[in-house]
Amino acid sequence: DIQMTQSPSSLSASVGDRVTITCQASQDITNHLNWYQQKPGKAPKVLIYDASNLETGVPSRFSGSGSGTDFTLTISSLQPEDSATYYCQQFDILLTWTFGQGTKVEIK
Amino acid sequence: EVQLVQSGAEVKKPGESLKISCKGSGYSFTNYWIGWVRQMPGKGLEWMGIIYPGDSDTRYTPSFQGQVTISADKSISTAFLKWSSLKASDTAMYYCATPSSGSVLDAFDVWGQGTMVTVSS
Numbered sequence: 001d002i003q004m005t006q007s008p009s010s011l012s013a014s015v016g017d018r019v020t021i022t023c024q025a026s027q028d029i030t031n032h033l034n035w036y037q038q039k040p041g042k043a044p045k046v047l048i049y050d051a052s053n054l055e056t057g058v059p060s061r062f063s064g065s066g067s068g069t070d071f072t073l074t075i076s077s078l079q080p081e082d083s084a085t086y087y088c089q090q091f092d093i094l095l096t097w098t099f100g101q102g103t104k105v106e107i108k
Numbered sequence: 109e110v111q112l113v114q115s116g117a118e119v120k121k122p123g124e125s126l127k128i129s130c131k132g133s134g135y136s137f138t139n140y141w142i143g144w145v146r147q148m149p150g151k152g153l154e155w156m157g158i159i160y161p162g163d164s165d166t167r168y169t170p171s172f173q174g175q176v177t178i179s180a181d182k183s184i185s186t187a188f189l190k191w192s193s194l195k196a197s198d199t200a201m202y203y204c205a206t207p208s209s210g211s212v213l214d215a216f217d218v219w220g221q222g223t224m225v226t227v228s229s
Contacts, residue, residue, distance in 0.1 A: 036153075043220065043221065043222055045219075050215075055215070089155075093213075097155040098155060100152075101152050
């Protein structure tokens with residue numbers, strides 16, 4: 001099974017800061033990597049699909065990069081409404097999906 | 109609009125059986141894979157498995173194989189998640205999800221509202 005290692009597990013940053021979350025796969029997953037945002041009591045929401053494509057309606061301050069085993073989610077200028085938990089998710093052609101452990105982002 | 113609506117919260121005792129549902133609308137239910145995700149209280153997301161309602165092709169994440177049964181009824185556009193004997197550790201929020209594009213390799217961008225299952229004696 002492919003394992004996903006996400007870091008950090010939590011972070012605290014100020015409004016306007018640049019925030020970076022990383023996700024490492026245990027083997028090459030090409031670009032089969034999505035990023036989700038989850039707010040308390042809500043279902044997850046897709047932010048980035050196929051590693052670097054911005055989902056329709058998602059603010060442009062969110063971006064994704066990477067391929068192979070190393071991936072990054074960047075929030076270029078953190079906003080108060082970005083307080084949430086973020087998850088990476090890999091998928092493969094055997095139709096198995098795995099989430100990272102999550103990163104809780106708090107606003108200072 | 110592609111939409112998934114899940115059944116309501118459940119409170120059960122250990123050893124009891126349970127089947128929760130996820131009803132799709134606004135798309136061709138038969139042709140879209142539906143996945144199930146567990147979120148234990150205060151914890152992260154765990155992918156449980158996925159089903160293709162058209163032919164009931166089902167894939168389980170290894171840790172959930174044998175613990176739950178995923179099924180679908182095309183006639184009522186509904187997917188199900190079933191336990192034959194609940195444990196306290198099954199207490200969690202359960203979500204269903206599907207890709208609005210219809211492609212299984214696309215992000216699962218449509219989610220149900222979640223079903224909270226509480227197992228307690």
